[in-house]
Amino acid sequence: MSSRSYTRALDRVLQPAGFERQGKDWLRTRDGHLDMVDLQVSSYAGVTTNVYTKDLTTEAILIEALPAGSSPPAFVGGVRIGQFIDGNDRWWRRDPNGPDEMAAEVEAYFLPFLDRMRPLEEQARWFGRASDKWGPTQLCLAATLYRMGEIEEACRSLAKPPRYWIRDRAQEIAALRRWLGCEDGCA
Structure with a gap:
């Protein structure tokens, strides 16, 4: 065929x-x-x-929050x-x-x-809300949690990234944390 x-x-x-x-x-x-x-x-x-x-809408948040040239996943x-x-x-x-x-x-x-996949709760689940592991959708998870009104959880989801994430996406993580209003000590 x-x-x-x-x-x-x-x-x-x-x-x-x-x-x-x-x-x-x-x-x-x-x-x-x-x-x-x-x-x-x-x-x-x-x-x-x-x-x-x-x-x-989640994509628009990421485009606004992340440094120019970033491609939100x-x-x-x-x-x-x-x-x-x-x-x-x-x-x-x-x-x-x-x-x-x-x-x-x-x-x-x-x-x-x-x-x-329309409800934000389902998107957050897909992006790994219930997981302690970092993945390629961590930034999407934080933006989705923010949209759900879960700002503290969004900040926590960006805290303590693994080394490979810090190396590859440190600027994006920091920019999104600033945009979300995360305090420096947010854990």
Whole structure:
């Protein structure tokens, strides 16, 4: 099956849901979020899809707070369809039913996922609110907690970053802490 067959099948599912295709990406802006589904093609593995969303208000906070030239990691997702189906990576290759099957899985899993990610509480959970570990979405977590009115928790979420974070993102962490109004001694 060609990637065109998969593209047409995804068009049938995603366009009625408000997505517009740009190459192998489908994008929509709805409820203050930018949602994206992409078709990933590999000559070796076949074809799969990934889903992403970002809260545009959280992104605007990060753009305002962070130093010029920073790129806020504001997307939620980056999840392949197989993670929703059975927790495994899922690729379709030379499957005559592949386009329709993939489109049905996108409709069944990705569209509800995007709706579930609208509440700030769910975004905070996704960004690692319940975890003590630092991750690539720590700045998003702090901005989301701020939006929830949890300013002290937002400040705590930026306290005591691991060394690799201090080395790579110290200016961004400090700038967001200042923007949030975190006191120097916030722990």
